[in-house]
Amino acid sequence: MNAPVKFETTLKDWETDQEVRWCPGCGDYAILKAVQRTLPQLGSDPSNTVFISGIGCSSRFPYYMETYGFHTIHGRAPAVATGVKLANPDLDIWLVTGDGDGLSIGGNHMMHVLRRNVNMQIMLFNNEIYGLTKGQASPTSREGTKSPSTPLGSYDHPARPCAFALGSGARFVARGFDVSKKLPEVLIAAHAHQGAAFIEIFQNCIVYNKDVFNDFAAPKGADDRQLWLENGEPMLFAGGTKGIALDVDSLALKVVDVAEGDWQAAGVLVHDVTNRSIAHMLVELPFGPFPMALGVLYDDPRPTFEAAVIEERAKSSAGKDANLAKLLAKGQTWTVEAQEGHPTD
Amino acid sequence: MASLAAEILNSETPEAVVVRFAGDSGDGMQLTGGQFTLSTALAGNDLATFPDFPAEIRAPQGTLFGVSAFQINFGSREINTAGDAPDVLVAMNPAALKVNLPALKPGGLVIIDTGEFSKRNLDKAKYDVSPLDDGSLAKWDVLAFDISALTIEAVKPFGLGNKDALRSKNMWTLGLALWMFDRSRQPIEDWLKAKFKTKPDIADANIAALNAGHAYGETAELSGPLKQLHVPPVESTPGLYRTITGAEAISLGLVAGAQLAELPMFFGGYPITPASAILHHLARLKEFGVTTFQAEDEIAAICAAIGASYAGQLGVTSSSGPGIALKTEAMGLAIMTELPLVIVNSQRGGPSTGLPTKTEQSDLYQAVYGRNGDAPMPVVSCNSPGDAFECAVEACRIAVQYMTPVMLLTDGYIANAAEPWKVPDPADFASFPAKFLEEKNAGDTLLPYKRDAKGARPWIKPGTAGLMHRIGGIEKQVDTGHIDYAPDNHQAMTDARINKVLGVSVPDQEVALGETSGKLVVVGWGSTFGPIRRAVDNSRRKGLDVSHVHVRHIWPLPKNLGPLLRGFDNVLVPEMNTGQFKTVLRDQFLVDAKPLTKTSGQPFSIAELELAIGAFFDTVEGNEGGEVPVNETQLPSPEMDV
Numbered sequence: 001m002n003a004p005v006k007f008e009t010t011l012k013d014w015e016t017d018q019e020v021r022w023c024p025g026c027g028d029y030a031i032l033k034a035v036q037r038t039l040p041q042l043g044s045d046p047s048n049t050v051f052i053s054g055i056g057c058s059s060r061f062p063y064y065m066e067t068y069g070f071h072t073i074h075g076r077a078p079a080v081a082t083g084v085k086l087a088n089p090d091l092d093i094w095l096v097t098g099d100g101d102g103l104s105i106g107g108n109h110m111m112h113v114l115r116r117n118v119n120m121q122i123m124l125f126n127n128e129i130y131g132l133t134k135g136q137a138s139p140t141s142r143e144g145t146k147s148p149s150t151p152l153g154s155y156d157h158p159a160r161p162c163a164f165a166l167g168s169g170a171r172f173v174a175r176g177f178d179v180s181k182k183l184p185e186v187l188i189a190a191h192a193h194q195g196a197a198f199i200e201i202f203q204n205c206i207v208y209n210k211d212v213f214n215d216f217a218a219p220k221g222a223d224d225r226q227l228w229l230e231n232g233e234p235m236l237f238a239g240g241t242k243g244i245a246l247d248v249d250s251l252a253l254k255v256v257d258v259a260e261g262d263w264q265a266a267g268v269l270v271h272d273v274t275n276r277s278i279a280h281m282l283v284e285l286p287f288g289p290f291p292m293a294l295g296v297l298y299d300d301p302r303p304t305f306e307a308a309v310i311e312e313r314a315k316s317s318a319g320k321d322a323n324l325a326k327l328l329a330k331g332q333t334w335t336v337e338a339q340e341g342h343p344t345d
Numbered sequence: 346m347a348s349l350a351a352e353i354l355n356s357e358t359p360e361a362v363v364v365r366f367a368g369d370s371g372d373g374m375q376l377t378g379g380q381f382t383l384s385t386a387l388a389g390n391d392l393a394t395f396p397d398f399p400a401e402i403r404a405p406q407g408t409l410f411g412v413s414a415f416q417i418n419f420g421s422r423e424i425n426t427a428g429d430a431p432d433v434l435v436a437m438n439p440a441a442l443k444v445n446l447p448a449l450k451p452g453g454l455v456i457i458d459t460g461e462f463s464k465r466n467l468d469k470a471k472y473d474v475s476p477l478d479d480g481s482l483a484k485w486d487v488l489a490f491d492i493s494a495l496t497i498e499a500v501k502p503f504g505l506g507n508k509d510a511l512r513s514k515n516m517w518t519l520g521l522a523l524w525m526f527d528r529s530r531q532p533i534e535d536w537l538k539a540k541f542k543t544k545p546d547i548a549d550a551n552i553a554a555l556n557a558g559h560a561y562g563e564t565a566e567l568s569g570p571l572k573q574l575h576v577p578p579v580e581s582t583p584g585l586y587r588t589i590t591g592a593e594a595i596s597l598g599l600v601a602g603a604q605l606a607e608l609p610m611f612f613g614g615y616p617i618t619p620a621s622a623i624l625h626h627l628a629r630l631k632e633f634g635v636t637t638f639q640a641e642d643e644i645a646a647i648c649a650a651i652g653a654s655y656a657g658q659l660g661v662t663s664s665s666g667p668g669i670a671l672k673t674e675a676m677g678l679a680i681m682t683e684l685p686l687v688i689v690n691s692q693r694g695g696p697s698t699g700l701p702t703k704t705e706q707s708d709l710y711q712a713v714y715g716r717n718g719d720a721p722m723p724v725v726s727c728n729s730p731g732d733a734f735e736c737a738v739e740a741c742r743i744a745v746q747y748m749t750p751v752m753l754l755t756d757g758y759i760a761n762a763a764e765p766w767k768v769p770d771p772a773d774f775a776s777f778p779a780k781f782l783e784e785k786n787a788g789d790t791l792l793p794y795k796r797d798a799k800g801a802r803p804w805i806k807p808g809t810a811g812l813m814h815r816i817g818g819i820e821k822q823v824d825t826g827h828i829d830y831a832p833d834n835h836q837a838m839t840d841a842r843i844n845k846v847l848g849v850s851v852p853d854q855e856v857a858l859g860e861t862s863g864k865l866v867v868v869g870w871g872s873t874f875g876p877i878r879r880a881v882d883n884s885r886r887k888g889l890d891v892s893h894v895h896v897r898h899i900w901p902l903p904k905n906l907g908p909l910l911r912g913f914d915n916v917l918v919p920e921m922n923t924g925q926f927k928t929v930l931r932d933q934f935l936v937d938a939k940p941l942t943k944t945s946g947q948p949f950s951i952a953e954l955e956l957a958i959g960a961f962f963d964t965v966e967g968n969e970g971g972e973v974p975v976n977e978t979q980l981p982s983p984e985m986d987v
Contacts, residue, residue: 016815018827047810052652055818062815063828068807070655071817072648073678079645083652083660084807086636087611091656091807109648112641309636317632324604324771327630328597331587332532333768334387338583 006043027178027203054101058125075106078113093120115169116305127205135208162283165198177202229295243268273299351452361420363428368437373515378415389578392419395427425875429950439470460493499557513554520558589766591759592622598737609634611653613646620691643668657806663689685744703946704758707922721846724899726754728874793826800845854903859892862912880954907934
């Protein structure tokens with residue numbers, strides 16, 4: 001249903017006349033550009049595209065996109081977007097949220113939009129901090145994060161967005177990061193997926209949580225620390241010298257060395273985006289012992305919510321006469337006849 | 346003034362009778378009441394009902410808090426309330442007797458199922474001695490017999506076990522009641538056959554029980570206190586009638602409103618008592634372009650409705666007080682983004698979870714004032730099940746014409762109560778087709794917040810070619826809708842929102858009964874209509890200079906309401922809250938509105954209203970000296986005695 005006709009646009013066509021108001025150096029700029037670069041490739045029609053957001057730095061996004069846009073309230077964007085999609089399933093909807101908006105105040109709605117499988121792209125900008133409210137620890141902040149609300153370091157356990165999404169029943173889960181050149185590819189895959197497509201995008205908050213993703217996102221040594229997953233390809237990294245295999249004794253993933261490119265001999269797994277069991281392991285892979293799993297982790301579509309709603313409405317309406325006068329007079333009725341000397345009105 | 350029970354029961358053709366069916370919550374009393382209502386409506390009586398049931402689905406059997414009751418007042422004259430006190434009480438077990446007996450008029454008739462008066466059930470009802478034996482029922486006519494045994498006997502041929510057989514007890518009782526008031530059994534038989542289409546044995550057993558109860562009446566008439574009464578039909582405006590509950594009427598009104606706006610309707614709801622019935626009704630009306638969405642919570646329900654409105658449908662959401670509280674922030678978003686939305690609030694006792702199944706009017710402040718920021722919103726309130734239809738249409742009209750959320754206030758009493766309803770002709774309602782902006786509205790520029798003569802901004806559906814724009818909860822720049830925090834702009838936009846709502850066209854306030862000036866006006870809103878109307882009518886018949894004004898448009902108020910109220914020496918505002926509308930009237934019109942408040946979870950009785958009215962007149966006995974009570978909290982409010 002997304003953009004049945006390919007539209008010819010350029011990056012410029014997706015820019016608004018509004019001044020972008022993120023902090024200089026914010027990762028949001030890179031994501032904005034990546035999205036504006038992706039939409040012409042998708043052949044999307046700006047008139048048919050809607051960006052819907054909640055509250056937070058990331059949620060300013062719609063103001064900078066020359067499309068329809070709805071900047072809603074904190075955490076509720078998935079619910080608003082669900083109503084928009086049900087009212088007009090032909091619209092191409094992009095949801096923009098953050099770790100606080102989407103996993104804290106709006107965690108409930110995030111869970112339900114994913115399990116219902118409403119067709120839209122959900123971009124969760126994860127900067128592991130509350131930015132717009134000046135730097136408090138967020139539900140994805142690492143333990144020990146010092147912030148105005150956690151002066152001695154945070155002590156609650158962080159949520160893992162992709163694990164949350166998969167656990168909620170998402171049928172598409174992907175990961176990317178702000179300055180990655182591969183982000184448009186991930187967005188294109190998400191768009192191609194019919195249903196709720198969840199994309200966690202690591203985003204550098206230059207002011208309150210600076211460079212917190214550098215351990216894997218920094219260009220230097222990136223190849224050793226990033227595992228880019230491709231459907232049908234072996235799970236290799238570090239220039240093909242290492243790979244991910246399944247330890248059958250512990251039913252867990254492990255890093256194996258690959259000698260002379262013979263990944264098969266090393267037992268390296270071939271990525272199958274429809275394998276939900278492996279997806280559960282990939283979203284849980286701890287960074288450090290493992291590289292950061294990036295790209296499309298899981299993609300296995302099933303019927304969308306809006307399709308089910310349309311089908312149910314058709315079934316429920318079949319053979320019924322939508323006659324209001326008849327509806328009002330339904331059930332057991334009686335007639336009071338006009339009496340002589342009694343007004344008839 | 347209420348007639349004596351004996352007088353009514355000894356008359357062969359009483360003008361009106363109040364009957365209360367009471368039993369355990371598993372006894373099917375609501376069903377019995379509902380079917381008795383239908384047969385009474387078909388017999389041409391005017392009527393009003395009051396279902397009163399516990400919050401628990403299956404409260405422990407036989408307990409006092411598990412008692413479920415259904416009261417109906419029917420007559421050959423206009424009926425405004427479910428009646429202050431019953432003339433006839435049907436008590437299906439000791440607990441039902443204990444809870445409901447205090448309400449029964451002296452000299453009234455109580456019909457008792459002795460089959461349930463075991464030691465165990467008496468204990469559960471906290472009776473040390475059976476009231477059947479200790480003479481405590483002396484001031485009433487008692488008809489006590491073993492309905493349970495008679496029912497088992499009647500359904501014997503159908504081979505049901507005792508437990509299943511006893512389920513037909515309510516139909517036996519209904520049969521007796523139908524005989525007592527000379528009602529046709531046919532509609533009930535038809536209903537049973539339809540209900541148990543796939544289980545003809547069960548249908549037959551229930552019909553047998555119904556017939557047995559009816560036959561019992563015929564036989565007992567010869568020997569006991571039981572007499573057949575004939576309540577003649579009421580003289581009504583000619584036309585087609587049906588019975589309707591408030592929840593049904595609101596659902597139908599919303600469907601009609603969406604059709605008059607030429608819009609599909611999107612209904613976002615979340616289960617809550619007593620509002621869920623609207624979701625249930627609409628879920629079965631999809632052929633009218635209705636989408637129902639049971640959301641994950643109250644917030645999602647309203648947010649999805651806002652999303653649907655944004656995309657060009659008529660968004661509707663519905664809840665009760667606690668759920669409305671959760672929706673509050675999203676209402677602000679709808680106000681800020683100026684999108685049409687109807688929010689139905691089926692009020693119940695509060696605060697917090699409060700009294701889920703009991704009625705109250707205590708969400709008026711919440712409706713009018715209850716949001717952050719200066720957040721004006723039109724509020725419409727319905728006064729009866731039938732009136733709810735028109736009010737729902739009115740709420741849709743205002744929402745669409747003024748691009749605004751509108752709150753429609755109803756309450757638990759209206760939602761569940763039934764009354765005869767003259768079926769309206771949809772052609773009698775003026776349509777208000779929604780208009781969508783299709784092209785730029787300022788030359789080459791799109792101004793999403795450019796206002797029309799009514800102050801409404803254009804409705805622009807996403808998907809419309811070339812009209813891309815952004816909206817949101819941040820303050821909007823005049824005309825352009827861009828983000829703008831500038832002082833003058835916020836002032837201008839605040840004024841624009843306030844003035845738009847104040848400018849909503851609202852019909853002039855009419856007087857429901859009486860004059861346009863005088864000694865006393867009783868001002869009501871919502872479901873107090875019935876008791877106020879009857880109390881004012883009774884008082885006027887006694888020669889008191891009192892009139893009744895009932896307000897549908899709570900916000901904005903009708904323009905002539907202030908001058909109208911100032912034409913009276915005294916203004917009395919009865920409300921099922923602690924005086925909320927009184928505050929609004931005082932604030933808006935500087936009139937000395939006096940409250941008469943009640944928060945017992947029960948509707949006003951006519952008697953307590955008459956007493957309060959009488960207190961303003963020195964000609965009324967007991968008021969020598971002519972002192973009008975001025976202490977607002979000390980007005981006579983004898984609800985505890987009723």
